[in-house]
Amino acid sequence: MSITEQLADVPWGLVWPLIAIQLVLMTAALIDLNRKRSTNGPVILWVFIIIFINTIGPVLYFTVGRRHS
């Protein structure tokens, strides 16, 4: 099976909500990070965590990444 066939097999109607949720979480986390810029640990590290770790990344940022000034 080629990649394109495999992709066509994916039930996109069922999967796209998951992708949308991830994008919303990521966007919200990045907006918040941009607004505060004070994190536990380096800001750039959190940018990577938010973007590259699916779902868990933004949640980690919201729970333990932000620092109260």
Added chain:
Amino acid sequence: MNAVLEVSALTKQYDGFRAVDGLTFSLAEQTATALIGPNGSGKTTTLSMLAGLLRQSSGTIRFSGSGKDPRSAIGFLPQYPKFFPWMTAIEYMELAAGLSGLGGREVRTACEKTLGFVGLGEAGKKRIGGFSGGMKQRLGLAQAIIHRPALLLLDEPVSALDPAGRREVMEMLKELGESSTILYSTHILNDAEEMTDQLLFLRNGKLIEQGPLREVREKYGDSGYRVLFRDPEAAERFAGAAPWAGSADGSAVMISGEEVSMQELLRYASEHPEGITDIGRSSVRLEEIFMKVVEKP
């Protein structure tokens, strides 16, 4: 004059040390009292107890007149006031006003007016997260006065400000002093000098000196007269004279305000009509008094 606040033997004991040790003083209505002392002398702890944040270990705090919660008659400004960064200034003021019992339609207007008074009229709709230190200090003052408290407790209200901001805030405080009783701690003694009816000196949690500014000044400052003689030798011979540091040839001396030397000075002046070229009242600066009081054994 009525006392707004009477404090007696106020003590805060922590494990192993006394942060505040037996303070007794009272604040008369519409007076300004400066709480002065080196770092760690117990100023903030004292203010926290008066504000109802900390419970004293012993001693009493009595507010006059209010049978209800005394906290509604107090405005408190911590040294570094902290706000919710996601709130706007006007939202914060409305919350503060509401929690202090203000209600009704006039709240919004009162909040806007108070923000205007502290110079934040333009910033009301901005989020506090973007405020500078000076703006936060002003907002801190605004939230402390929004409910027109009878007693204002201010912890280092001007220390974090630049000289211009300091001057402005001091002017505000003077204006507030016309209707409120103010107790404030400060390091900036030049400013304190301008707005002080009473001084409280703290050291190691103890009140080591207190009284009206004038009395303290007389006690510690050899307040007297700076006299400039035409003849340096005459200056040297003069009884009760001390050389004045600012004089190059020794012709200027300090004469204490005591009666004996004053009489002598007057006699010299009448005998030598042109012997004295200048007389000035010299008053010691609060900073000098502070050093003397703090170093007192």
Added chain:
Amino acid sequence: MKQFGLFLGKEWREQARSFKLVWVPLVFIFFGALEPLTYHFLPQILESVGNMPEGSEFTLPEMTGADVYASLTGQYQTVGLLVLVLAFMGSLSGERKSGTGTLLYVRPISYAAYYMSKWTAAVLLAAASLWLGYGMAATYIVQLYDDMPGFSDLILFLLVMAVWIIFVVTLTLTASAALPTGGAAGAALGILFIGMMIDGLVGTYWTWSPWKLQSYGLAYLMGGPDTGDLAGALAVTSVLIAVLVMCGILMARRNAAKARV
């Protein structure tokens, strides 16, 4: 009452502006969608991964809608609880530590209004998130699985789970009232997971406990729980919630002195 309204408005705005109103529901919704999908496509996923030994025929048990709900509930009992505890662990302790609470505590506030406003905001958000998650799962189950639990059973299940989640949130808030943020998270998670372990060991004998609520709730989807035990567990949980709320209010008042000045 007026103070409660003021505080609730503040909590609401805080949840909205810190994006809590967005990310907490989304995490639950995400798992609500992922769980039914994963089980339905598990055979294909295993096949495409291709690590199956030659000739081995995995006959995966046929999942029903109720099975998926049970499995999703298992997710919520671990990841979901973790998320809720982490989301609310700093509710009170954070305001003490940062010093933002100081300017509230010097005013003539009612600590009951203070605590209850946080409680109300947190409970509403947590329960809504949980329900949205199960709701999302329902939309997938309807499409992918043959049998869907009855609507009224589902509602009863959601109500029982809501009581459990209220217990979780109350425990977290009271821990936050009593302890610094880190300690609060540790205490809340510790109590929740140790309770689950105890329930796993001696749960047969300990039928009236908050930790039983999820299995009683799930039982509605699979034929109905022992209503006597359910009532007992609900009663015990309600009493515990009430006690925790009162402790929380007392601790919030007592710890106001620890707020940074």
